[in-house]
Amino acid sequence: MSRTGALATRWLGVGLAACLAVTTIALWLTGRLALYVNPDSAWFAIGMAVVALVGSVATFALPLGAEADHGHDHEHGHAPAPALARREAFAHADHAHADAADAHDHDAHEHLAARPRLTPAGIAAFSGGLIASGAVVAVLLTPPAALSAELAVSRDVGAPPLFVGADVITLAASGDTSKFGIGDWAAVFAHATNPETFDGKPVTLTGFITPGQDGATFDLTRLVITHCVIDAQTARLPISANGAAPATGQWVTVTGTVRSSGDGALEVRADQVATIDQPTDPYEY
Incomplete structure (x- = not known):
């Protein structure tokens, strides 16, 4: 996984969770959590926010990109991830050519193998991440307020x-x-x-x-x-x-x-x- 991809993955996971946790705790400390949560249920929201924040901090003990390994060791007999396997198979496919493969052919195959594939799942993940990020940023930037009379x-x-x-x-x-x-x-x-x-x-x-x-x-x-x-x-x-x-x-x-x-x-x-x-x-x- 590239560094950019690893940063995006971490932001969409612990990054968003940490932002919401900090916001919840800040609302509680300033006495404005009741604008969003019944005071009788506030203890649960605060407790979960503390747990999420502690877990987010603990993730810094993991190397960036470690979440993509899923505990697999590809160097000891395990099959590579499906996407990587497809790229390797494509890059090393034995296509029929009239002439022997030269350096140009090799470079072209490597370029195609390394190029990311645009898939519906990837588009959905990107769109969902963008929406989630926008919602969390809006929560951070919007001052706490009660629901309006028009909404009522x-x-x-x-x-x-x-x-x-x-x-x-x-x-x-x-x-x-x-x-x-x-x-x-x-x-x-x-x-x-x-x-x-x-x-x-x-x-x-x-x-x-x-x-x-x-x-x-x-x-x-x-x-x-x-x-x-x-x-x-x-x-x-x-x-x-x-x-x-x-x-x-x-x-x-x-x-x-x-x-x-x-x-x-x-x-x-x-x-x-x-x-x-x-x-x-x-x-x-």
């Missing part, structure tokens, strides 16, 4: 939330709801069979503004994460308030009361809508 709206497919169970609805009907978030109440609004049970419940909720549906002044929205941002789900509550709605994407704290409308639906009647900056932890879990 695009992920909302109108289906009931899936991140809570029946116990949340039972608790909302008879227990303390002071710690309920938008995700909890969104599940209650979607699955409650007796909406009047929740009429009059006080709420204080923080989220960002999205366009209102079904006659609501606006929807109060939050992204709810189970493990990481890849599985983020959109939770939204209809808010009825006096006056115009704040701009889409603006973070607010709504203080009000859950009310049951005449058609059996639930909404939050807002007594106060206070604009705020984006919280340090913008998700619910």
Whole structure:
């Protein structure tokens, strides 16, 4: 394997892994890992990052290009690699010539034997490596940021939330709801069979503004994460308030009361809508 090929192989393996590991550890040290991973699962991400970084450092004990040997010793009876075998066979093939082979013929055969072959597998490997490298470089250069309101709206497919169970609805009907978030109440609004049970419940909720549906002044929205941002789900509550709605994407704290409308639906009647900056932890879990 050439030096360039060995460097490319090492970059696509331990190089990319080390970059992602360092990024994960840096996010954890700066308190921004929660922008990507549920804090309850952060220990796993951090542990794997440390393991990957230690393994990457350990690879420097291997000579450059050693990963291509695969433990074979070609000088002791083992067959050469398929690509090398083909090149050797081609370079030493006994082609029929009218004249005896001369130095020019020998040089031409050596040149053809050494020329790399363009194959679909090689093209796929190069393309995959280029995409992977671009993704990792983008991660390194892009500052950490929460998912946007536009993305939250695009992920909302109108289906009931899936991140809570029946116990949340039972608790909302008879227990303390002071710690309920938008995700909890969104599940209650979607699955409650007796909406009047929740009429009059006080709420204080923080989220960002999205366009209102079904006659609501606006929807109060939050992204709810189970493990990481890849599985983020959109939770939204209809808010009825006096006056115009704040701009889409603006973070607010709504203080009000859950009310049951005449058609059996639930909404939050807002007594106060206070604009705020984006919280340090913008998700619910």
